[in-house]
Amino acid sequence: MSTPEPRRLVVRGCDVLEVPAEGECTVVSGKDIHITGNLITSIVPTGRPVPRAAEILDGTGLLATPGLVNGHTHSPMVLFRGAAEDVPVHDWFNKRVWPMESNLTAQDVHHGALLACAEMISSGVTTFVDHYFFPEQIAEAVASTGIRANIAPTFFSSQGPAALAETVAFAEHWHGGAGGRVTVSLGPHAPYTVDDADLTTLAVHARRLGIGLHLHASENLAQTESSMARRGITPIEVLERTGILDAGVMIAHGCGIIPQDYAMLADHADRVAVTSCPKVYLKHALWPLTPIRDLLDLGVTVAAGTDGAAGHNTLDVWEALRLVAMTQKLETRDAMFLSVSDTLRLAMRGGAAAARLPPGAGALEPGQLADIVLVDLSGLHHRPLHDPRAALVYGVQTNDVKSVVVDGRVLMRDRKLLTVDVPGLLAEIDARTGRLVDTSSGASVQFYDP
Incomplete structure (x- = not known):
């Protein structure tokens, strides 16, 4: 029996936040991030040929950061x-x-x-x-x-x-x-x-x-x-x-x-x-x-x-x-x-x-886990964009996050969650709300007295 080909993904045309172990973080422009299985294999100038079987995630105009x-x-x-x-x-x-x-x-x-x-x-x-x-x-x-x-x-x-x-x-x-x-x-x-x-x-x-x-x-x-x-x-x-x-x-x-x-x-x-x-x-x-x-x-x-x-x-x-x-x-x-x-x-x-992830995790580098976030810094609250790093620390809102990759798999694309039935989940949550906050029984899991 033949071994199935590993999943391939290319995040195309993005800027990339580099987070070194020491020193200044930097942003490099116009990159493609190539992923095989759950690992980043290369980060190259955009526009180069990509494997025919690869899934493409468009990163045009977006900043790729390591996953939070x-x-x-x-x-x-x-x-x-x-x-x-x-x-x-x-x-x-x-x-x-x-x-x-x-x-x-x-x-x-x-x-x-x-x-x-x-x-x-x-x-x-x-x-x-x-x-x-x-x-x-x-x-x-x-x-x-x-x-x-x-x-x-x-x-x-x-x-x-x-x-x-x-x-x-x-x-x-x-x-x-x-x-x-x-x-x-x-x-x-x-x-x-x-x-x-x-x-x-x-x-x-x-x-x-x-x-x-x-x-x-x-x-x-x-x-x-x-x-x-x-x-x-x-x-x-x-x-x-x-x-x-x-x-x-x-x-x-x-x-x-x-x-x-x-x-x-x-x-x-x-x-x-x-x-x-x-x-x-x-x-x-x-x-x-x-x-x-x-x-x-x-x-x-x-x-x-x-x-x-x-x-x-x-x-x-x-x-x-x-x-x-x-x-x-x-x-x-x-x-x-x-x-x-x-x-x-x-x-x-x-x-x-x-989180005890492998050494070097938390950076977008070849050989590291493909946990990637694509952030849109084009909004009014980021303009003019003098320093993308400062925007990430002091200005980003959660809806600036456009797409998310974990372990080489796209979990959110263009703000659409791909692995969660959101309406069904919210119905389950709403059905539980009143019962969960009722403290009339007098029960407690513990008493805080450190």
């Missing part, structure tokens, strides 16, 4: 978008979100994940780093929509040993699934909801399976102060003592990381990433912010994320990276910190590293 990575989210929480506003963080968890989440069924999560995948594809996100319940349902949504994800099944110690075994079984079954588009990290929720013994056990499993972990730690300074008052050590020290740092971990938020944590993070910088989601910190009036300058100086990977849409309202990573840049300039009192090139590199290469 949502470095930390809870994708099905789109179901609670706008349902927990104008409350402090304790009430957000204890009076709104965790009671609402007790209503979720597996099918709710599946449809919520489908909606999240559709929203992210339509805004130029090609990979997301997720942490949530019913992970099988999220994995199925990723498989069917064509997006890429690293999925961590949420685990609390209060769920008991059976739930811990289930989270490990999910990793054993799904890691590398959907043709490699689904990868898995183990997902202890946080040091204040998972005890040290379980953290240690999950770190051992992660090393055995050759995967990482994804959790919340030192989310804000109050959590760090509480940990020091109760235990005499910071949350980062908990991660070091339990083997989490050594196994490799993506830390969500890290706004409470303090200087005494720095040596531990530096010692594990090759396997630790931190994702900053500043919109939720602003909404909850939380300060300080993620110490991005110090983390980068330590060699720690930093990415941008949205957190869940119950807090961020959208899964718009353009907005997230914009807020990372602006809030860090204010935090450091340095208008030159996080230049447009550094911000794009953080969101693209940094995001890819946080």
Whole structure:
């Protein structure tokens, strides 16, 4: 039996954003991006002959960028978008979100994940780093929509040993699934909801399976102060003592990381990433912010994320990276910190590293994954276009994204989603809305008291 020919795609006539590992990002004009299977094979001047069997994606007048990575989210929480506003963080968890989440069924999560995948594809996100319940349902949504994800099944110690075994079984079954588009990290929720013994056990499993972990730690300074008052050590020290740092971990938020944590993070910088989601910190009036300058100086990977849409309202990573840049300039009192090139590199290469994609991912280069976004910078809000890089960081709106390629497959062409039945999905979502936000039962998935 003959081996089928690999899929071929040519993105034709586009400009290309080059995102080097160091230095200035640049834009080169008039290129064709040749793709075979799921990899970029060459980037050449446009107009050269293309393989007869190749699919053509017209990039005329558009800027090709690496796909965005949502470095930390809870994708099905789109179901609670706008349902927990104008409350402090304790009430957000204890009076709104965790009671609402007790209503979720597996099918709710599946449809919520489908909606999240559709929203992210339509805004130029090609990979997301997720942490949530019913992970099988999220994995199925990723498989069917064509997006890429690293999925961590949420685990609390209060769920008991059976739930811990289930989270490990999910990793054993799904890691590398959907043709490699689904990868898995183990997902202890946080040091204040998972005890040290379980953290240690999950770190051992992660090393055995050759995967990482994804959790919340030192989310804000109050959590760090509480940990020091109760235990005499910071949350980062908990991660070091339990083997989490050594196994490799993506830390969500890290706004409470303090200087005494720095040596531990530096010692594990090759396997630790931190994702900053500043919109939720602003909404909850939380300060300080993620110490991005110090983390980068330590060699720690930093990415941008949205957190869940119950807090961020959208899964718009353009907005997230914009807020990372602006809030860090204010935090450091340095208008030159996080230049447009550094911000794009953080969101693209940094995001890819946080998602544990292959080395070098997050750039449009031969041999890299064909995760490509075509952006239209011709709109009134971009003219005159003095610097396309600045437009990407400070001006892009989600509807500027015209087409999206993931793993060499076109998922959106000229704003039309090709893998999601949008009207049918929205009907499913609307049918669930009232039940999901009803908190009258008094049930809750957890109590927030870090």
